[in-house]
Amino acid sequence: MLSYILKRLLYALPIALSVTVVSFMLVYLAPGDPLNAIAPADAPADVIQALKSAYGLDKPIPIQYGLWLWRALHGDLGTSISSGRAVLGEVLGAVSNTFMLATIASFIGVFIGCVLGALAGYWRGSWIDKIATTLSVIGVSIPHYWLGLVLTIIFSITLGWLPAMGAGPGGSSEWVWDYEHLKYLVLPAVTLSVIPMGIITRTVRALVADMLEQEFVIALRARGLSSLVVFRHVAKNTAPTVLAVTGLQIGYLMGGSILVETVFAWPGTGFLLNTAIFQRDIPLLQGTLLVLCMIFVVLNLLVDIVQPLIDPRMGRT
Amino acid sequence: MMKDNIDHPQPQYQKTKGYWHAVLRQLKNEPLAIISAGILLVLIIAALFAPWLAPADPFKASMLKRLMPIGSPGNLLGTDELGRDMLTRLMYGGRLSLIMGIVPVFSAFCIGTTLGLIAGYLGGRVNMVIMRILDIFYAFPSVLLAVAISGALGPGLSNSLIALTLVFVPQIVRVAESVTTQVRQLDYIEAARMSGSSNLSIIRVHILANVLGPVFVYATGLLSVSMILASGLSFLGLGVKPPEPEWGLMLNTLRSAIYNKPYIAALPGGFIFITSIAFNLLADGIRSAMDIKK
Numbered sequence: 001m002l003s004y005i006l007k008r009l010l011y012a013l014p015i016a017l018s019v020t021v022v023s024f025m026l027v028y029l030a031p032g033d034p035l036n037a038i039a040p041a042d043a044p045a046d047v048i049q050a051l052k053s054a055y056g057l058d059k060p061i062p063i064q065y066g067l068w069l070w071r072a073l074h075g076d077l078g079t080s081i082s083s084g085r086a087v088l089g090e091v092l093g094a095v096s097n098t099f100m101l102a103t104i105a106s107f108i109g110v111f112i113g114c115v116l117g118a119l120a121g122y123w124r125g126s127w128i129d130k131i132a133t134t135l136s137v138i139g140v141s142i143p144h145y146w147l148g149l150v151l152t153i154i155f156s157i158t159l160g161w162l163p164a165m166g167a168g169p170g171g172s173s174e175w176v177w178d179y180e181h182l183k184y185l186v187l188p189a190v191t192l193s194v195i196p197m198g199i200i201t202r203t204v205r206a207l208v209a210d211m212l213e214q215e216f217v218i219a220l221r222a223r224g225l226s227s228l229v230v231f232r233h234v235a236k237n238t239a240p241t242v243l244a245v246t247g248l249q250i251g252y253l254m255g256g257s258i259l260v261e262t263v264f265a266w267p268g269t270g271f272l273l274n275t276a277i278f279q280r281d282i283p284l285l286q287g288t289l290l291v292l293c294m295i296f297v298v299l300n301l302l303v304d305i306v307q308p309l310i311d312p313r314m315g316r317t
Numbered sequence: 318m319m320k321d322n323i324d325h326p327q328p329q330y331q332k333t334k335g336y337w338h339a340v341l342r343q344l345k346n347e348p349l350a351i352i353s354a355g356i357l358l359v360l361i362i363a364a365l366f367a368p369w370l371a372p373a374d375p376f377k378a379s380m381l382k383r384l385m386p387i388g389s390p391g392n393l394l395g396t397d398e399l400g401r402d403m404l405t406r407l408m409y410g411g412r413l414s415l416i417m418g419i420v421p422v423f424s425a426f427c428i429g430t431t432l433g434l435i436a437g438y439l440g441g442r443v444n445m446v447i448m449r450i451l452d453i454f455y456a457f458p459s460v461l462l463a464v465a466i467s468g469a470l471g472p473g474l475s476n477s478l479i480a481l482t483l484v485f486v487p488q489i490v491r492v493a494e495s496v497t498t499q500v501r502q503l504d505y506i507e508a509a510r511m512s513g514s515s516n517l518s519i520i521r522v523h524i525l526a527n528v529l530g531p532v533f534v535y536a537t538g539l540l541s542v543s544m545i546l547a548s549g550l551s552f553l554g555l556g557v558k559p560p561e562p563e564w565g566l567m568l569n570t571l572r573s574a575i576y577n578k579p580y581i582a583a584l585p586g587g588f589i590f591i592t593s594i595a596f597n598l599l600a601d602g603i604r605s606a607m608d609i610k611k
Contacts, residue, residue, distance in 0.1 A: 146586025255458025
């Protein structure tokens with residue numbers, strides 16, 4: 001087991017390293033000099049030179065990358081150009097907001113998806129199957145930013161039950177676990193949960209339907225076991241896959257919540273990316289991207305490590 | 318609703334008329350796919366012939382006719398925040414939205430299949446280099462990758478097309494590569510090689526025919542994702558620039574009207590939704606008609 005974990009870690013390392021390269025290089029895709037964002041166009045040559053050496057931009061790109069990576073490893077992601085604050089602090093605050101949103105959305109989606117998928121797979125062709133299949137098709141086809149807008153129209157504008165924007169009363173971004181703040185979480189979390197809901201429903205339905213045709217299930221039935229016991233066996237066998245999909249979904253939602261966060265003005269990484277892109281705040285863009293992707297890499301790694309723990313068949317291969 | 322693949326044993330006698338013919342015949346048994354194809358056809362025709370079909374000029378603003386309700390005389394679907402006719406702009410908007418949805422998948426299909434064939438057929442070191450490089454892309458969640466690339470390249474139609482293509486290429490390469498690797502080891506390929514066929518003709522005649530099907534099915538499945546992502550980029554302000562009509566961008570600019578004219582504000586998103594669900598159902602139909610498991 002230990003050697004398996006080590007092997008996974010070794011496999012993740014080059015991926016993590018290349019993610020840092022891509023996050024760093026992405027900025028050089030941008031047209032024009034990155035310095036344009038910092039210095040006014042008519043700045044005198046010596047000022048530009050001074051700025052260049054201050055930001056390390058006068059060195060060759062591989063050296064710049066090395067320096068950047070070295071500082072990043074020490075927790076220094078540079079200073080945001082638009083706010084003047086340390087990038088790491090800004091990113092960590094936003095990441096915790098996004099992580100909360102993505103995790104809650106995943107759990108809502110996974111729970112509903114599992115229930116619907118299991119029922120649909122168990123009673124294939126029944127009315128519940130039809131409902132589940134329809135919902136899952138809608139779930140994977142709906143533009144979630146539009147769903148957010150529609151939910152806002154229904155629940156905030158028409159009914160006035162829930163707030164339309166922000167993460168707390170009075171536009172505060174400090175999160176507290178109380179009723180007032182939770183009201184702000186409902187709409188974005190439900191909107192975001194539709195994506196994993198659709199995917200998990202599909203996956204679980206197919207898995208359960210597949211499983212029911214397997215010989216061991218027929219054997220269980222032949223022995224006269226109740227359908228509840230049969231169901232427990234089936235559930236046990238589908239759990240590893242569901243867990244893997246869930247882990248990945250949290251990761252996808254972490255990166256994919258940018259659109260929903262924009263709709264609800266949620267103070268997370270999506271909001272940060274938006275600022276970074278439109279203000280051409282390059283350190284902020286690099287930092288946000290790096291942290292989000294590292295979380296994704298770590299989540300992938302965790303899924304790989306946890307899966308054989310609950311599925312003994314995988315450990316042996 | 319969607320029938321399962323297992324329920325569709327493909328009658329052997331149909332194969333004499335050609336594979337795609339059989340697929341088309343199977344597709345006739347998928348009412349949802351047919352309806353979806355019909356809806357898509359209507360949307361495409363409306364977009365293509367917008368200059369002749371649309372009732373007004375998509376750019377002609379009118380301060381007096383701002384945010385007219387749905388069903389106003391002369392403006393069947395109302396007007397937007399600048400008094401432009403919604404129906405007209407939705408028809409014109411379909412042009413860019415559909416282009417932005419379809420073009421990235423098509424270009425990723427071409428690039429990805431080629432790369433996948435090369436990686437799968439040559440195997441060995443070439444395979445490793447191509448597949449390991451693509452693994453890096455898998456370390457990024459797709460929405461984030463699309464936003465980051467088009468954010469770095471700067472807003473604009475062509476940049477978002479590039480960004481989306483880059484998101485889809487690795488996925489298609491994986492499908493093409495795995496099928497190619499399987500097929501390559503079959504005896505008839507060996508036989509073709511022994512009878513003196515060149516690599517190129519083996520790929521073209523014997524492998525491509527096996528690879529195109531699964532890759533095609535996978536690519537059609539990507540169309541709805543691409544529609545949602547493409548309009549999403551415009552919604553963020555990273556795609557098409559105003560005043561160009563595009564569904565995602567319209568959804569963005571109409572957000573200011575969400576309080577007094579919610580239905581109009583939500584309208585463009587409805588079109589994205591209809592298109593994406595139609596693409597999805599059509600892809601499901603094609604998949605089960607071609608009898609390929611997901």
